[in-house]
Amino acid sequence: METLSKHTSERSWRADKLSQLGSSIFSEVSEWRLEALQSGRHIIDLSIGSPDLGPSVEIRESLSQEALKEENYTYPGTRGSAEFRGQSAAWMKHRFGVEVDSETELLSLMGSQDGLSHLAQAVCNPGDIAIVPNPGYPIYSGALAIAGVTPWYLPLKEENEFMPDLDDIPEEIWTKATFILLNFPGNPIAVRADLAFFAKLVGLAKKWNVLVVHDLAYSEMGFDGYRPVSVLQVPGAREIAVEFHSFSKSFNMAGCRIGFVAGNADAVGALRELKSNIDFGIFKPIQAAAIYALEQAMAYSEEEDGVASLYQQRRDILVASLAEAGWNVPKPEATMFLWARLPEGFRNSSAPWSSRRFARELLLATGVAVIPGDAFGSEGEGYVRIALVQEEAALQEAAQRIGKFIREHASPST
Numbered sequence: 001m002e003t004l005s006k007h008t009s010e011r012s013w014r015a016d017k018l019s020q021l022g023s024s025i026f027s028e029v030s031e032w033r034l035e036a037l038q039s040g041r042h043i044i045d046l047s048i049g050s051p052d053l054g055p056s057v058e059i060r061e062s063l064s065q066e067a068l069k070e071e072n073y074t075y076p077g078t079r080g081s082a083e084f085r086g087q088s089a090a091w092m093k094h095r096f097g098v099e100v101d102s103e104t105e106l107l108s109l110m111g112s113q114d115g116l117s118h119l120a121q122a123v124c125n126p127g128d129i130a131i132v133p134n135p136g137y138p139i140y141s142g143a144l145a146i147a148g149v150t151p152w153y154l155p156l157k158e159e160n161e162f163m164p165d166l167d168d169i170p171e172e173i174w175t176k177a178t179f180i181l182l183n184f185p186g187n188p189i190a191v192r193a194d195l196a197f198f199a200k201l202v203g204l205a206k207k208w209n210v211l212v213v214h215d216l217a218y219s220e221m222g223f224d225g226y227r228p229v230s231v232l233q234v235p236g237a238r239e240i241a242v243e244f245h246s247f248s249k250s251f252n253m254a255g256c257r258i259g260f261v262a263g264n265a266d267a268v269g270a271l272r273e274l275k276s277n278i279d280f281g282i283f284k285p286i287q288a289a290a291i292y293a294l295e296q297a298m299a300y301s302e303e304e305d306g307v308a309s310l311y312q313q314r315r316d317i318l319v320a321s322l323a324e325a326g327w328n329v330p331k332p333e334a335t336m337f338l339w340a341r342l343p344e345g346f347r348n349s350s351a352p353w354s355s356r357r358f359a360r361e362l363l364l365a366t367g368v369a370v371i372p373g374d375a376f377g378s379e380g381e382g383y384v385r386i387a388l389v390q391e392e393a394a395l396q397e398a399a400q401r402i403g404k405f406i407r408e409h410a411s412p413s414t
Helices: 002-010 016-021 025-038 057-067 082-096 112-123 138-147 171-176 195-208 265-275 284-299 308-324 355-366 392-409
Strands: 106-109 129-134 150-155 177-182 211-215 241-246 259-263 337-341 383-387
Touching (some): 106 112, 112 211, 112 241, 129 138, 129 171, 138 150, 177 195, 355 392
Parallel strands (some): 129 150
């Protein structure tokens, strides 16, 4: 009896693998934000990449009308409706010239993160290896920890313009890897990849029989005439690749939680099989609203670019305002983020600041919230991610506060 009681009292109701996820930086920044609020700061939150605007009125009206229909409250099914999958496939053809089979090569998701977080469990066995970028969105490595898969980190370095060097991946890793995951344009870094890069990637993947996983959540956020491309545009890519798409950023539907994966039928089928044991799919009115969003996008004239123009304007204003404040930050070619190296006076001193110290003290001193770069991997140390998720006046105010902080805290250049 004593032995049983001792064992029970020492039991932890928490899986050991959760420790491999690391702390959630978003929760940590939330705590800093609360601390700043309690000290009287007015918060300008440029941390989380959540659109500050809603979808178009027409999309919302479509959702509202469908939500009133009683028949839409049955279980929707994991695969997604035939109409949603068909429209998603039609959009892929319209947007990228890519044909996918909506029956076997396309699956609805509760947002692209749903698929990205479950993919390793569906296509890998515990102990397998997957290649992921560093820095990269936290769920990339977090999903591997949950699945018992070992990450091999592909560094994205400024001296290489943050492009991965595929030739630096050892043959030993190629032979052992189940998949390689990349994100162009990316989060946190808006790297621009072209079809030549993707062709090389697909060729290497076919050589080593490694699945290519491409996260294209920012497909509709290209600037200055740039339109992101799909890995599935490479001839034969469907044989070796899958691609994730999101309605959150493209159509301001983040709270709706809807997206899809398209590509290799075996990988899509494995994810469908796993998810059929986990969830019952996406609320039918949300699928109907997503269908309408795709129809709207396909009806755009060549001059219309959806959400891209809004974020391009915000990018221009914030980059210019930060330069006036004394911090020169490169202009990204896409996405809703700036990836900024810490100002020189914080890097080149006898005691250089870490990204986390900079982000925390900036928030406590000014109320401006950004994400420290090390949250995205070791290669992110020395940078912060700034989200373009506020109106222009707020972005200009944030730059002014940041400028004051830099002048007051940076060490003189040596």
